[in-house]
Amino acid sequence: MSNLTYEAVNWNAPTSELAKVFWDQQWKQIWFPEEIAVSKDISQWQTFEHQDTYKKVFGGLTLLDTLQTNVGMNEIAKFAPDLQEKAVLTVFAAFEAIHAKSYSYIFTTLCKNAEIDEIFEWVKKNEFLQYKAARISDIYQSIEEGDPESLWKAMYASVMLESFLFYSGFFYPLYLGGQGVLRNSAEVISLILRDESIHGVAVGFFAQNIFKRFSQEKQDELKIWGYELLLDLYQNELRYTEDVYAETGLSPEVKAYVRYNANKALMNVGFEAMFPEEEVNPIVMNGIRNEGSTYDFFSQKGATYAVAKVAPITDDTFNFSHLKGSEKSEEK
Numbered sequence: 608m609s610n611l612t613y614e615a616v617n618w619n620a621p622t623s624e625l626a627k628v629f630w631d632q633q634w635k636q637i638w639f640p641e642e643i644a645v646s647k648d649i650s651q652w653q654t655f656e657h658q659d660t661y662k663k664v665f666g667g668l669t670l671l672d673t674l675q676t677n678v679g680m681n682e683i684a685k686f687a688p689d690l691q692e693k694a695v696l697t698v699f700a701a702f703e704a705i706h707a708k709s710y711s712y713i714f715t716t717l718c719k720n721a722e723i724d725e726i727f728e729w730v731k732k733n734e735f736l737q738y739k740a741a742r743i744s745d746i747y748q749s750i751e752e753g754d755p756e757s758l759w760k761a762m763y764a765s766v767m768l769e770s771f772l773f774y775s776g777f778f779y780p781l782y783l784g785g786q787g788v789l790r791n792s793a794e795v796i797s798l799i800l801r802d803e804s805i806h807g808v809a810v811g812f813f814a815q816n817i818f819k820r821f822s823q824e825k826q827d828e829l830k831i832w833g834y835e836l837l838l839d840l841y842q843n844e845l846r847y848t849e850d851v852y853a854e855t856g857l858s859p860e861v862k863a864y865v866r867y868n869a870n871k872a873l874m875n876v877g878f879e880a881m882f883p884e885e886e887v888n889p890i891v892m893n894g895i896r897n898e899g900s901t902y903d904f905f906s907q908k909g910a911t912y913a914v915a916k917v918a919p920i921t922d923d924t925f926n927f928s929h930l931k932g933s934e935k936s937e938e939k
């Protein structure tokens with residue numbers, strides 16, 4: 608038996624003030640895919656022109672959320688030094704499992720079994736998808752006990768996955784949903800996106816707390832590592848986008864959206880944006896901004912859920928500068 612002293616999580620000790628904020632916000636947002644009437648999309652689906660792209664997009668997203676459930680959040684939670692942070696990350700992992708399952712719910716509603724099997728086979732064979740899963744997973748699995756550098760790298764990779772790599776996939780349902788096409792499936796995506804926003808900000812914040820304790824030299828070294836990883840993932844993402852969106856002609860717009868979100872991911876970890884500002888398709892941007900006002904499933908759930916109505920997320924939702932105070936990272 609080991610001689611370790613086992614510590615109990617004490618939520619009364621303010622070890623990590625924001626852990627409580629993230630915990631509360633995540634639970635307020637609880638949702639289940641079955642609450643969305645995806646079956647209302649069936650008639651549009653039957654005549655939808657780009658079923659192949661749509662299915663691949665959802666297959667790719669399923670893989671990323673599977674990885675984030677089974678490896679990402681769990682590995683980071685295992686090695687996070689603070690017990691409250693660990694609890695928050697464990698809750699996030701449960702939401703990743705809901706996300707991964709929700710795509711299957713959409714598949715079951717819209718597709719035949721043989722088509723579903725085909726997509727899950729395609730996921731295993733698509734080299735770009737497999738590349739990004741392997742690249743991120745390797746970093747997750749390289750965390751060493753008591754080593755803040757490898758933990759920071761895993762948190763950085765997690766933010767890249769959640770704030771950047773998901774968006775080549777999110778683009779399509781948001782783009783279509785914003786035009787009234789397959790709108791209920793798009794609502795599932797906007798619920799997932801709402802969770803990913805918290806995850807990216809929270810894990811980015813935990814990462815910044817680790818980062819600011821490194822020496823200047825170490826920070827410079829990790830920044831180079833971080834930008835190189837992002838660029839490598841970006842190159843892969845361009846090829847993935849071209850591959851999946853080929854028949855739709857949407858690749859250039861998807862790529863612009865991917866760059867926009869890569870910048871957001873960098874900002875979540877406290878790094879400077881890398882890509883120049885450019886216009887992103889307004890339908891997709893609008894879909895996100897209006898999310899809180901256009902979707903109303905909480906009100907459809909009946910009285911018990913009425914109190915759970917969640918305020919819409921805006922760019923200011925996660926502005927914690929008033930809480931961070933002197934803790935604010937000074938590495939820029």
Ligand SMILES: [Fe+2]
Pocket residue numbers: 672675702703706707799803
């Ligand atoms: Fe997720």
Ligand SMILES: [Fe+2]
Pocket residue numbers: 675703769802803806
């Ligand atoms: Fe997530």
